[in-house]
Amino acid sequence: MSTDTKARPSRRAALLGDRPGSYAIARHVRMSPTKVRRVVDVVRGMDVTEALTTLRFAPQAAAEPVAKVVASAASNAETNDDLRVEDLFISQVFVDEGVTMRRIRPRAKGSASRILKRGSHITVVVEPKSALAQTKSKSKKSTKSEKEA
Numbered sequence: 001m002s003t004d005t006k007a008r009p010s011r012r013a014a015l016l017g018d019r020p021g022s023y024a025i026a027r028h029v030r031m032s033p034t035k036v037r038r039v040v041d042v043v044r045g046m047d048v049t050e051a052l053t054t055l056r057f058a059p060q061a062a063a064e065p066v067a068k069v070v071a072s073a074a075s076n077a078e079t080n081d082d083l084r085v086e087d088l089f090i091s092q093v094f095v096d097e098g099v100t101m102r103r104i105r106p107r108a109k110g111s112a113s114r115i116l117k118r119g120s121h122i123t124v125v126v127e128p129k130s131a132l133a134q135t136k137s138k139s140k141k142s143t144k145s146e147k148e149a
Contacts, residue, residue, distance in 0.1 A: 021127035
């Protein structure tokens with residue numbers, strides 16, 4: 001047990017701060033992070049219902065786990081924070097590299113080559129659209145005060 005007095009900040013505080021919203025994380029998804037990032041880049045910033053519809057018809061295999069995480073984040077927001085799914089948008093979504101399983105493939109003359117089976121962690125943060133409007137108004141106020149100074 002560590003004697004460290006500084007506590008690590010909670011994941012919610014790191015992702016959302018004091019803003020309303022929720023998040024979901026899918027860990028150890030057996031898919032390469034680069035393949036998942038292609039799908040994630042499409043839905044970043046979309047409304048949740050629009051993103052789920054897009055993911056339902058996306059041809060990539062990574063669309064299924066991403067859709068599950070988006071639906072889970074929306075459900076968490078609805079259950080825990082009493083937010084409506086229609087009012088939510090995807091404010092942050094990112095893919096981190098997970099564990100890599102190493103396998104071998106037999107090669108000529110008794111040697112072997114390594115096969116890397118990569119995994120990923122998918123994180124989705126959803127917020128109400130009103131929070132987006134508030135952050136935009138705050139940034140406008142800050143730019144106005146900077147111009148006056």
